[in-house]
Amino acid sequence: MLQITHPTSLSKIRYQAKKRGFRVLRDGCGCFSLINVKVEPPRPLIGVDHVPLWVIEQVISTPLPEPKPRRKRMARLAEPAPIIEEAHAQACHGQAAFRQLIELLQARGGAS
Numbered sequence: 298m299l300q301i302t303h304p305t306s307l308s309k310i311r312y313q314a315k316k317r318g319f320r321v322l323r324d325g326c327g328c329f330s331l332i333n334v335k336v337e338p339p340r341p342l343i344g345v346d347h348v349p350l351w352v353i354e355q356v357i358s359t360p361l362p363e364p365k366p367r368r369k370r371m372a373r374l375a376e377p378a379p380i381i382e383e384a385h386a387q388a389c390h391g392q393a394a395f396r397q398l399i400e401l402l403q404a405r406g407g408a409s
Contacts, residue, residue: 330346331353
């Protein structure tokens with residue numbers, strides 16, 4: 298558990314909380330709440346509602362986890378043209394087969 302050796306002023310705690318996307322609110326009984334303003338509607342964090350100031354100081358001064366590494370780009374294929382030509386050839390073959398089917402149906406319809 299993180300040990301706080303010297304208490305920080307309320308203004309510094311509020312400044313640190315603002316940098317992390319939180320607000321520190323004082324309630325009527327002398328306790329504090331840590332409000333998450335990144336969500337809509339803003340609401341207190343679980344376990345940090347109506348607690349003493351030293352608890353909020355511990356939560357805010359805890360280091361954040363390291364950000365995830367950026368994804369690396371994938372290598373591209375050297376020659377994508379043959380793939381496109383094959384797809385075009387298949388499409389042309391499909392069109393030709395469709396035309397043959399229509400011609401057969403027309404020939405059947407006209408012969409009867």
